[in-house]
Amino acid sequence: MRVPVQLVLGAALFALFLGAALLSLVWTPFPVTDLDIAAKLAPPGGGHLLGTDHLGRDMLSMLMAGARTSIAVALVAVGIGILLGVPLGLAAAARRGSLLDEVIMRGNDLIFAFPSLVIAILITAVFGPSALNAILAIGIFNIPVFARVARGAALTVWPREFILAARVAGKGAALISAEHILPNIANLLVVQGTIQFSMGVLAEAGLSYVGLGAQPPTPSWGRMLADAQTFFYGYPRLAILPGLCIVLTVLGLNLMGDGLRDLLDPRLRRNVR
């Protein structure tokens, strides 16, 4: 089986940022909380590879630690979406047309009906801005997405004969969902996961930009963009660098999602019989 080019490219891009984030846990060129006002706005090269910001913090270290924040927030948010959304979707599919199905799907519609970023702003505004609340806000909107995908995919598996065979073997809906349905829809969930991941990165950057995400001194790409705003004419790199990081991470994840879909979805796979 040939691995699609997008997958390789996307995975490489994402691996770069993931590696940087993991490395920042143990080592960054400079501590990110170190303010060195004397060396503020230093140009790239010299002691600081990518220069320093207006408070004299090392840009490379900030970007590495910022990757950590972005990826952690998006990862946990996707996790919330999968852990809550997929069981809901499977339950709705197992009891198709029942009251339970209606309640779950109409609940999904309710969440879908609100503009996600506005609600995220509302949540963080009510409960106070923090990385944790940003995770919750983004995660809630992932639940209906995964519930829909899981339900839709599960509905196409339920009428198949091996499900009927499992029912004849006395298995209940929960066991069938876990044993037979889930493995057969996992590929779709993985693809959706990477797409939601990239949207999570974007949402976290957006929330931090308006000051509702990770709070200083925790570095964050969105926060860095907001800080760089006033210096944009004099020092455009302060905004361009974190902006580029966001774009490349999202691009990498989307490419990965496309590639995985091509790889895992047999309907899109071209094969000569």
Next chain:
Amino acid sequence: MIALEGVSVGIGGAPILRDVSLALEAGRILGLVGESGSGKSMTALSVIRLLPQGAALGGRVLLEGRELTALSERQMCAVRGAEVGMIFQEPMTALNPVQCIGDQVAETLLVHGAAGRSEAASIARERLGRVGLSPDRFPLGRYPHELSGGQRQRVCIALAVALRPKLLIADEPTTALDVTTQAQILSLIRELVREEGMACLFITHDLAVVAEMADEVAVMKAGEVVEHGATAGLLREMRHPYTRALFEASRHRPERAVRETGTPLLEVREAVRDYPLRRSRLFGPRPSFRAVDGVSLTLARGESLGLVGESGCGKSTLTRAILGLEALQGGEIRLDGAEVAPGMPAELRRRMQVVFQDPYGSFNPRHRVGRILSEPFHLTGRPEDAEARIAEVLRDVGLRAEDAEKFPHEFSGGQRQRIAIARALITRPELIVLDEAVSALDVSIRAQILDLLADLQARFGLSYLFISHDLTVVRAITDRVLVMRAGKIVEAGPTEAVFSAPEHAYTRELLAAAPVLPAA
């Protein structure tokens, strides 16, 4: 008129067709018979040059002296639909579901620039009328989902003959249809071919159909035409051993030991099964559809009972109720005196297992055979000697114990059906429900599976409930037969008696519609 000269097709170096030479004449039907993978459809596709990507075509196809194989793709597009029409097996997917039937027929005319918009509509009306869909009962604005399978196949035929092609290719056009519908569609094709003076390439796996339809027959095996000749003569002489083998397999009847049938095992009394339909108004009453309407039947121990009916007659619904998967709205089902219902105890469920039609869809593709076979242990708890039991049932159905390590896709259709039977056997049941269990198999494989079923019945004293639309198979393997129509049993009796002297008009209609092989 149409000639294939030494046509060969290879895909990735592997030969699919070898040196196929056929000649078709106007107004005559050439039947192309063979089992799956024999290259029947490939032959048709090489005529209209719609081979899969990467296929290499050799030899020549001549249409009235013009060499089709030398045409460019653009020129070929003008030939397809206009000079060569094609009907496919599956009328459910061969039509565009969001386009009304009139437009679909007219489209062919428009694409080929044969008529203007309004003229195309009137030709479409006339053609649809010709295939038996009169415009007053079936307006052009009907959508495919508003039609039955047979009616859709008529639309496909109207589409294929809209431009009065010189060649009509019919690829298993009635395989997805019920016998009575099949008889109508076959006679329609026959009439059209005669009247319009088309040549027809008729592809089927069914020797009985070809015996009724074709003027000439070509038998294919592994990409080659092994025998070719006028229908009557070919079927009388059957010079090639493969033709003979196909013929024998088509009418194969397994040897069944004479058995004493015992006390009643399965009893269905006045079973009623309703389906709720969609509400027509928001708070209106919910209408319902009665799929099974007061059905009663008894199946004795060691007996084979056939249940025959066309699609939509309620036999699948009845099956699901008998398996205890769905609750009845009236009446009762008892297995050895105990009530069968969705909440029935596991021990009762264990005594009744099922084999489905589709050898491809009845296993979870991600599980190994060993795990598939042990699924019914959910009912009994996994026994100590589970591995040994799995090996034992695999050997019982003619597979090897090592096959437990493989995935379902590593097996052929017939082997998969053996796995499905093994899964049904593993709980040591008394009753096995065979739901169209041999309908998707090639005739030679079908013969083997029927033998296996007869053998297992003799060894384990099993009772079978054999559900099928295929009258030949039911006749071959059952002791008694029930004929079901519109949710009711219309006739019941010993199989031979019902088949030789049917009492109900519907049974007679069914039997008359079923194509029969001429006696050898």
